[in-house]
Amino acid sequence: MAKSKFEYVRNFETDDTCLRNCYIVVRLDGRNFHKFTEQHKFTKPNDIRALGLMSRSARSVMEELEDIVIAYGQSDEFSFVFKRTSTWFKRRASKLMTHVASQFSSSYVFYWKEFFGEDQPLLYPPSFDGRVVLYPSNRNLKDYLSWRQADCHVNNLYNTVFWTLVQRGGLTTVQAEERLKGTLAADKNEILFSEFNINYNAESPLLKKGTTLIWEKRDETVTKRMKLPNEEEREVAVTRSRRRVQAHHCDVIGEQFWEEHRDILEDDNC
Template structure:
């Protein structure tokens, strides 16, 4: 076979599974820590929530939002990060393989660097057609965070009160939500009063700030604007949360 034909054939194999995010579709990428139950156990992090783990996740998110894509908004809960990108983000010509491998790689590297422990993230992409579905997605993740938080508090409080793994799981099996709140209260925990980030997650958003500088050529003080990343620890909930996210969904960029 001539080299030219051979080259074309190999390229055909190489590109056989290439897919692209369709034009004008909003990409949301969810990164999730691999086996972080084991990792957090190995590092002796506090259960069910440890601020050091939360801060490692936030540092990872900030890194990923600044690694060359057009990130607009990020939501963090437990070991997962959901990032909304611009619908016009043309990085890597929107090739899905490139997006997923690079974003998972950037997150894994940043997390590992922050904690000095190998931490690996998987990545999936959700292609959203409109703003309404984006808002539904983020509400869904916030709801998931609140449910997981209640379950984790119940489970670990029972464990701290002498139940073993099997017993604690059995007590919580098919227990209605209201009963879980009552159970926690009987053990001295008011779940509705725990820090907001432990129930509703946190967000990382862009904020525009003004910076004063000096122009040596014109000898004038000049004010420039730049964007910085800000962590939102106390997030609004439900409808107010959707209204909050709306300000970061920009059709133009």
């Protein structure tokens, strides 16, 4: 078969290796999720089931791609950070981002029922688009995550007041939008507190801070059956260290989180 005659087309592929010694961030965003959330009757302003499914899918990505050192998600987006020195897929941007997008999307469908049960079936396959961004320094990377968490805060405060005005205040969505035009964070907090007796600070950290996934080492004790030198068999307790993905809903803008988890980032001057 004239295979070789066509094989020249391989040379049209171009190299997209990510610059060495930079953090590689892959961010996914839900496509047409406004429509998707309506058709699947997501509760407003936040649907806890949907946020759980996002985190579950992100965990599935981290378990497949071990060089991801931290992931951060909120609303219908999730960011995955590959360590500076990662050589996964020879650092080819296209492979990294499509693999993340693919694993996340198939997981989202696969685990749907675990979070939405039988009440709300998945009506059609959803999709996410992705991008790759490189960050050369620890400062840049922390600022990226801070940017996303600040975005989470701004959006969640807005959505919380908006839907409270609609659901409990009886306003139409147009009226609620009008009411909030030009208000600052302090104004929104005040509306919640004085009109609805809601203390925004007491809201769930999951909603205010989003979800941060990191690897954590745990000592596990398992029982193993072992053969002793005298040929006797006995059950022995064995302690071993295992890495697990752990979810946090804490502040990542300040330095405390990074001081408590010094092993996430590598040294800048390497």
